[in-house]
Amino acid sequence: MKVVCVLYPDPVDGYPPRYARGHLPEIEVYPGGQTLPTPEGQDFEAGELLGSVSGELGLRQFLESRGHTLVVTSDKEGPESVLDRELPDADVVISQPFWPAYLTAERIANAPKLKLALTAGIGSDHVDLDAAIKRGITVAEVTYSNSISVAEHAVMMILSLVRNYLPSHKFSEDGGWNIADCVSHAYDLEGMDVGVIAAGRIGQAVLRRLKPFDVRLHYTDKRRLPKEIEEELGLTFYETAQDLARNVDVVSIHAPLHPETRGLFNTELLNSMRKGSYIVNTARAQIVDRDAIVRALQTGQLAGYAGDVWYPQPAPPNHPWRTMPFNGMTPHISGTTLTAQARYSAGTREILECFFDGKPIRDEYLIVQGGGLAGTGAASYTADEDDQKS
Structure with a gap:
């Protein structure tokens, strides 16, 4: 399968050769009891910059070892973007809320093979959920990771x-x-x-x-x-x-x-x-x-x-x-600390493992499945009732 991953660009001075901290605190369980992502394997060190293009969410070795193709880009705007050129034969599109690949109804129509739209992090509103429901595309996100x-x-x-x-x-x-x-x-x-x-x-x-x-x-x-x-x-x-x-x-x-x-x-x-x-x-x-x-x-x-x-x-x-007065705006960074990246990268791999192996994706990760809102999506989003299958 072909996986297209849209991530934000690397730092202006290049991919970090070192980091401020050498380790991350270990969190065993989320508040409320949900377990952290549990992929079968992990090809990155927690605390690395995984959310930028060179970080690749730590997925390349895993995907290529299974015979899949991985395309990673930050170019997502306009009909000539790398994203648009790669969509027609993409089976999976991975994006982040911080650098969203807007999967509009038009883009979904131009991606006839698309089966899974995956958010590395929380928030799937950059995906046209009604269009995904109509096409039977699964939409998932790494709930609670950040x-x-x-x-x-x-x-x-x-x-x-x-x-x-x-x-x-x-x-x-x-x-x-x-x-x-x-x-x-x-x-x-x-x-x-x-x-x-x-x-x-x-x-x-x-x-x-x-x-x-x-x-x-x-x-x-x-x-x-x-x-x-x-x-x-x-x-x-x-x-x-x-x-x-x-x-x-x-x-x-x-x-x-x-x-x-x-x-x-x-x-x-x-x-x-x-x-x-x-x-x-x-x-x-x-x-x-x-x-x-x-x-x-x-x-x-x-x-x-x-x-x-x-x-x-x-x-x-x-x-x-x-430039408005008394603003405290930042780029979209709140959910993509190095700590959060370790969790949502692991969760992304967990979802992909389930998807490739035909195993159920965790209910809390699901937004759309089987032609309707599902899991967390059913509790958090609304969709056109005519689009949802009975």
Whole structure:
């Protein structure tokens, strides 16, 4: 079979000859009891840069030893891209949320042999799920592999915004000592109301990490959490994201992108929030209205916006989020630490082993299978009901 793997480019100075740390902490099980990826083998050292082109997710030796062909590229944009040229006879396409190979309905139509669309990491909204359902393509992702990575990043961004860290660091870097400039936009997080949109694995991890900061915690989700978790964390539940947003100082977004969340944070909702609120978005950029966010920061309705998700990705140089005031934007990096890469690379191999050997793929890894939403996908995404087979 032919496997096309779309990864982000290598570092500008070349593939790293060495790393800051010589080892990674060993994690035996994810919170909640799910086991880590369990591939039959592994052809990389944990802590290596695996998510870039030269890293190849550590897959080449495994795939070629089984007689498969591996094509690795970062070139994914436009009809003349390597991705588009390789699609017609591709059996498997692997991508990452950080450098997504957008598998549109048109691209899927141009890939008649495609059987598996695999996300190395979490998030499959770069795949047209309705088109995949119609074609009977399996869509899978390495669930939970980088959930904690994203949660840590979100908490870091919340603190950075509220404490005005990035502008203060810039003053220091530039040789200044602008204390008044720094603190005129800085506050304590303690005592604030912090809300999470979607309390799945990432959202719950954020809530648990914020609890020691003595904040009041709020959440909304399609499924209410068990009473014991609400009591343990002191959570206040809201039926809708709109109700939550109006009653908190900080919003952290962790919902998947689907028709119900697309454009959720529009001008009307932003204007209903407390003046000087903060938003952190490590989920998907299109959950918020791009230009409405810019306007809210310019008027002061928002005191800060941070995130690592953009649309499209990579974002063009003139994207307004690069220069809007009080932003803490980064490239899409929260879920692709070297720690996370070791897990999602191992999970990618586990899924491929199951796929090639005709074994069941873990239910928690599945998004689409057998002509309908499946596994985690059935709990997290929505699709056109007419597309799903009975």
